[in-house]
């Protein structure tokens with residue numbers, strides 16, 4: 001199976017429930033960023049996401065309320081670096097008690113100090129380690145020597161201790177696809193439970209010219225489609241077809257709503273045109289019809305997984321053939 005059955009079933013159940021309520025749009029993942037504090041300053045990260053003060057973090061009760069109100073079955077816990085969140089154990093337990101699956105998105109530097117001694121392996125928890133290439137590339141992207149070696153050591157330890165362990169690789173302009181394959185080989189030998197390879201987003205606040213144009217994304221993701229035949233990639237085949245420029249999709253920014261120390265971020269995980277104090281105001285204020293069509297110039301080169309994976313699943317679910325392909329992909333992992 002590509003994902004544990006419990007995870008796949010909870011997502012399928014959510015889709016059926018939301019559709020039976022007549023909802024055309026609904027969140028599937030809460031991108032929860034309880035803090036904008038980080039122990040790294042990676043080149044591809046927007047400045048505000050790693051320069052926040054710890055004292056400005058969200059309290060646990062606000063995080064849990066956000067998880068309740070969205071109804072999304074999955075919480076991607078990011079930031080900032082979530083292992084720096086002092087109440088991490090309490091937050092995770094609260095989310096598990098609500099039946100949520102949690103994807104802990106981390107640079108892995110503090111897993112041995114802040115996660116392993118505090119939260120035991122749990123079938124609702126995925127440890128998701130950021131790895132943008134082999135040693136030279138990853139240390140360059142993370143702006144610090146030694147990050148790759150530590151992250152790989154933590155991925156191994158995470159697996160040995162019995163945590164469900166994923167990795168997340170962002171593809172930039174300079175990314176060599178042979179190197180991505182080498183990384184997939186290393187991670188497969190370790191036995192990771194899934195590898196996400198996705199295109200980077202060109203934040204206005206990032207000055208370095210490291211991001212891809214649409215054509216460059218298409219070329220690189222034609223290769224990623226090939227890698228998907230060999231390695232356990234977690235992006236669906238329809239998303240990879242889209243990333244390779246073979247099909248078009250509308251965006252689903254509402255599927256991955258983002259709660260941050262500044263409030264609900266709209267219209268999407270990438271663009272903070274406005275921040276809202278409460279979910280209802282956020283949900284009713286963003287012009288979803290407009291943002292779905294990708295006509296804004298900030299959407300021009302965007303093929304982000306957070307915006308399009310839900311669209312890909314919806315597109316595949318429209319036909320019997322697509323559903324059969326999706327089911328075959330799930331069981332082939």
Ligand code: SF4
Nearest residue numbers: 251253268299302307
């Ligand atoms: S296309 Fe990208 S930038 Fe535009 S709304 Fe969708 S996720 Fe956001």
